[in-house]
Amino acid sequence: MIKQVAMALAALVASMGCALAQVDVNKADAAALDGIKGIGPKMAKSILDERGKGGAFKDWADFEKRVQGVGEKNARRLSTAGLTVGGKPLDGTTVAAAPKADAKKAATAK
Structure with missing residues (x-):
């Protein structure tokens, strides 16, 4: 027992x-994105569509600007949950250990 x-x-x-685990928005597939708390299938599709249309996200500001529904507050939550842009978390956030x-x-x- x-x-x-x-x-x-x-x-x-x-x-x-x-x-x-950290997930880079520029490398992740739909399943990896959906594994981040705060990203569902709809947002994952939106991220992949925008990445396919406009290329890799340059930084967090570019990500916030191009993906509908991601503002400063949501970006902070996503970064804390493990999402990165170019391997970097949003400035001022850390992933919880x-x-x-x-x-x-x-x-x-x-």
């Missing part, structure tokens, strides 16, 4: 780490 709980906890921690847990300690806790 303890091993099952430890395995479930380890899987949960691993999946949380993946959710906070994934919580770390030692699976061995969790297994021996009980």
Whole structure:
């Protein structure tokens, strides 16, 4: 039973780490964009359409200007959730660190 709980906890921690991975708007496909909190299928399609029409986004200002529904406030949220433009988060934002847990300690806790 303890091993099952430890395995479930380890899987949960691993999946949380993946959710906070950085995604570059200029390289991501629809699925990767949809994985960012705040981007749904409709916005992901809009981003890909605009990137296909106008080329890669130069910076966050270019991204905000070209993608409908992305303003300063939304850009800040998306950056905090892991979206980057050219590999860079929006100035003044940081991606929240994934919580770390030692699976061995969790297994021996009980």
